[in-house]
Amino acid sequence: MSYIDSKYLSIISPQLLKFKKKGDFLWNFRCPYCGDSQKSRSKARGFVYRKKNDLFFKCHNCGAGTTIGNLIKYVDSKIHKDYIMERYRSGVKTNNPEPEFNFNAPVFRKKGILKGLQSIEDLPTDHPARVIVEKRLIPSKSLCDLYLCESFFKFTNSIIPNKFPSLDGDHPRLLIPFRDEQGEIFAYQGRAFGKEQPKYITIKIDGDKDKVFGLDRVDRSKPIYVVEGPLDSLFLDNCIAVAGADFNNLRGDLTVIYDNEPRNREINKQIEKTIDQGKKVCLWPDHIKHKDINDMVVAGLTKEQIQEIIVDNTFSGVAAKLRFSEWKKIDERSMAKAIRQ
């Protein structure tokens, strides 16, 4: 991508309402063509996104779609002249390719049932909920789709009547939405901010769907990491989380990463099943003492270091069986027996 495109997008950005950078090559603002919603001043459904080597604009309200060049021209024709000149001087071809409109990314994250809740990104930086989340070093680009739910029981009852028969002990939780491929919310998880038990409560809205987190972001054509906790999944590339869900239905090139919990019979059985299904599993090496990926990050490991440990400790098939039997620390004799079998 030409840096000139993103440079000029930032030059015109003061003229774009609610302009926000949402990701590495994703920006969001109120659509200058349709003005977005007249009723709601907070709606912003215009996106600039990258496709191959160029930036394009698309509005999820009016459906307008065009090149970044045309967007700049529409917003400010004077700045557009500078843009054309700078591209010309740097040798970038002036004719932008025609945009393709059959694109499916970015998934538009509707607030839907979450309207009325504030995202962590929208909270003041000293808000206790935001402070807790930021202490966990959750990537900042994820904060726009994590929410503060002040009264978790009451909120849930407003969606599923009587889900919590009593509001006694109601308390705030971090709300983590589970979205399907189209960005629709079909479940959500409430994570306690403090010592409230249970630490995680997962609420299914659409009972037919498996509780898999990250379906709106995953690229199924690439290797996929599968972890247990939604927040953990935010630290790795192309990673989803299965919140206690059976992931037999998941297809693709999967590497399953269990939490690094004390080795108990239940977990061992699950790991064994995963290996038998031919999936790749990461078996954490002994020197890693942290219980999950988020703890590793908080302890100072970088994403690259963690991904390297995962790659180095991922096994499948016979190799996985061998490593697993070692990992379980079963004694020499039964290990020998396992290998003979």
Ligand SMILES: [Zn+2]
């Ligand atoms: Zn529009």
